[in-house]
Amino acid sequence: MTTPAAFAATAILLAEPARAAMLHALLGGESLTAGELARVAGIGAPAASAHLARLAEGGLVAVHPQGRHRYHRLASEEVAAMLETLGGLTEAVAPARRWPHGEAFRAARLCYDHLAGRLGVALHAGLAGRGWIIPAAGGWAATPAGEAGLARLGVDLAAARGARRFACDCMDWSERRAHLAGGLGREIAACCLRQHWVTRLPAEREGDPLARRRLRLTPEGARRLGETLGVAA
Amino acid sequence: MTTPAAFAATAILLAEPARAAMLHALLGGESLTAGELARVAGIGAPAASAHLARLAEGGLVAVHPQGRHRYHRLASEEVAAMLETLGGLTEAVAPARRWPHGEAFRAARLCYDHLAGRLGVALHAGLAGRGWIIPAAGGWAATPAGEAGLARLGVDLAAARGARRFACDCMDWSERRAHLAGGLGREIAACCLRQHWVTRLPAEREGDPLARRRLRLTPEGARRLGETLGVAA
DNA sequence: CCTGTCCTTCGCCCTGCGGCGAAGCGGCCG
DNA sequence: CGGCCGCTTCGCCGCAGGGCGAAGGACAGG
Incomplete structure (x- = not known):
């Protein structure tokens, strides 16, 4: 059986608006640089760097250095599927009554x-x-x-x-x-x-x-x- | 298109250990009182009350007052399925390399x-x-x-x-x-x-x-x- | 109507975390 | 080689939010 806080470990990564915005930007399947992701999240480079490090450590994004850029993409199809599922469920849950x-x-x-x-x-x-x-x-x-x-x-x-x-x-x-x-x-x-x-x-x-x-x-x-x-x- | 922060809205509810513990306890399908849920989460009654109010407002749990008790249960099968999905994916994602x-x-x-x-x-x-x-x-x-x-x-x-x-x-x-x-x-x-x-x-x-x-x-x-x-x- | 129980609301503290600026590191380009 | 640029690390600040104790409401029972 799933341990009581199993969802919390990953959910906490998705719960932060800046991280959510980054993941959302990555859902297109493209690899984006840290700077681009900072911009879509509306935060500075240092904050973005910290967020991306956590997302990478949590297994949600893969990093892919190239010259002085660091490209980031979703770690796997499963992650993409999970995000799309959660996004859909979020909308499905809130107005669950008539849907x-x-x-x-x-x-x-x-x-x-x-x-x-x-x-x-x-x-x-x-x-x-x-x-x-x-x-x-x-x-x-x-x-x-x-x-x-x-x-x-x-x-x-x-x-x-x-x-x-x-x-x-x-x-x-x-x-x-x-x-x-x-x-x-x-x-x-x-x-x-x-x-x-x-x-x-x-x-x-x-x-x-x-x-x-x-x-x-x-x-x-x-x-x-x-x-x-x-x-x- | 899913709005950038669509997942964050629900994920934030799952990201808190105390709330995660409550939801986990409710996954058995039973209705539990606020006091029981406070105990399984290891927090006091006031904190539990606040958490349950947020979970209810987020559409994850349904409340069901009965005398001086307030019973809580998961709002729907969909919520239970979502939690099972996220729990499974959490475990799938973290050790994604060898799995x-x-x-x-x-x-x-x-x-x-x-x-x-x-x-x-x-x-x-x-x-x-x-x-x-x-x-x-x-x-x-x-x-x-x-x-x-x-x-x-x-x-x-x-x-x-x-x-x-x-x-x-x-x-x-x-x-x-x-x-x-x-x-x-x-x-x-x-x-x-x-x-x-x-x-x-x-x-x-x-x-x-x-x-x-x-x-x-x-x-x-x-x-x-x-x-x-x-x-x- | 008083008492006990369960729950909520209120006020307060305090930790954790996200944000930024400054500084450091490394690759690329003139 | 020097300057630029992208990214990270470091140090600090500010605040949202979670925790508790105390007080207040509702309900059942005597």
């Missing part, structure tokens, strides 16, 4: 800047299954066939390449399987939204922070993604 | 006092699928056929009925589906352990708090549970 979000949320949503839920997982499987992307160092690379196919769909590959990571896995907390993050994940989501293949669902309640993430696959989107990548509605 | 617990843990384990993992989920599905249990107010009730079948397996139904809740769902964090908690869940676990249908797996490391929860389904257990409830090894 029937269930199905639509699991079907399709935004995970930060890319597609998640069953749609995100199906896209990932479709891209890999058709050989449009193949495993590469630190994530995935696009094959020539993939580049052609993605360009035909309207995905801005140049923009995707501009990101720190072109394509990498992101654990989907409802499906427990990877969906696609990184520059490609972001551009695919942008492409789908731009062409109205997915649309944002209206908020069920005023100010529901979760509502902005819920998506619906349109008939046109289901047709295009289905015939090119085998994604089912 | 190949994976498969055995997902296959069968104890969730507090009842069976969880694929085994727990399969049991739940078997009981419901065969009509041994049917939905009832606040959880599940046993049908006459279920009572007979459970008694034949050796489950102490009288003890199960003595619990505050006879049978209710508990979210399984690895399977993301419900398994059975409440008095019946507890007695089924006890029955399986008593007859050596499941056995505890030895700890891989000294003092591993997770190790005490890992279970293995024995051949005899697989046979009995398979032929009566369709549970596969």
